[in-house]
Amino acid sequence: MAESLAEEAGRITITTLLREGIKRLQAAGIESAGQEALWILEAVLERTHLQLRLDGERPVSPVQHQRAEDLLRRRAAREPLQYLLGSQEFCGRAFTVTPAVLIPRPETELLVEETARRLVTTPRPLIADVGTGSGCIAVSLALNLPQAEIYGIDCSRAALQVAHENLMRHGVADRVTLMKGDLLEPLETVSAQGRVTAILSNPPYIPEDELDRLQPEVGRFEPRLALAGGPDGLTIHRRLISGALRYLAHGGILAMEVGAGSAPACVDLVRAQGGYRTIRTIPDQQGIERIVWAERPA
Missing domain, CATH: 1.10.8 (Helicase, Ruva Protein; domain 3)
Structure with missing residues (x-):
């Protein structure tokens, strides 16, 4: 037989x-x-x-x-094709992905593009990628800003293992330091207070009542920790907005990805916090306000 x-x-x-x-x-x-x-x-x-x-x-x-x-x-x-093949393209490069990390999306490339454009002439910028996941943001910035020192932070050990594989894959392990911990807390261990040039994050931003309505590939297979953003999708954003000022240098940048329709509310949170200037949003290719960008006064 x-x-x-x-x-x-x-x-x-x-x-x-x-x-x-x-x-x-x-x-x-x-x-x-x-x-x-x-x-x-x-x-x-x-x-x-x-x-x-x-x-x-x-x-x-x-x-x-x-x-x-x-x-x-x-x-x-409906298992995502990226997990089946173990790879996803981001900023023109292939990245290893597993069910331990969120699959990189094209709209997140905006964080890399805008930050690289803003910091291209900045000598030795210090950048923190909060919720690094696969490490796609940290790696892409390291390749575009060769003088940058970058921290990739995540609370998931499994995600950091994937990120490490991508650092090695793209030859930037000597310039990206991976740190395990909750949001900005690991920056305390390197005395980063007032020294960080840019804090970037693609945090969880799906509101709780929308999680069960996500397409099967997302809702059933991608890590819920990387998706669930609290009642209004901005729970993690609030913590970043309030905590970033402790670590940002004068003129430093806080840039966060947000869900569709959430940018105005996130901008209001930044303004209410105080201590930021140059607050603006950046649309993706579909015209959705996707990035909230704020700076600490110089």
Whole structure:
């Protein structure tokens, strides 16, 4: 029986497997079923898109067939493709991701772009990435600001392990220090009071009553700790706004990502706190006010 199954699997061609994969993902409601099935086969067969097309009539091995079937089954169950393949692109670079970390989103690239633009002429800036997760923000800034010293902070040891892998992957482990702890507290251990050039964060910002309405890929598989932002989605933002002034240097920056529609309320919190100036919002490509930016007076 085992031999006959292996022989049967060996006769399945790349084209047939791709066609069956697309049908399975379409039946599961995956909008980009064709592209995702193609990405899965590229990973399993270690071939490019073009090679898959050119070698369409080539049979797949029983091991490859089983591996593809497993990934397609899991994707049909709405497990995020990024976790299945173990990678996600951010700022033009590939980052390792696991279920221990939030999957990087394009809108978060705004934090990197705006901070790099603002600090490009600043000598030896000190930057804290609070809630570093995969380390995508810290790594991207280290690569764009070679003179920067960066702290990547997270309360999850598993997330920090992923971040460390990404530091090594991109060759910046000598300039990014990972620290375990709650929000800004680890900065106390390095006497950072009044010395930090920029505090950046993509904190949890999903309101509690919206968590159960998230799409399955997010609500069922991404870490809840990185999603749940309290009753109004701004619980962590409040703590950052009140705590950052202790560590920011004069002229220092506090930049936080916020959920859709939350920017005005977050700006109000910053103004009510006092001690900040140049308070503004930065929209993403969809026109959503995505970043709240504030500075400590020089």
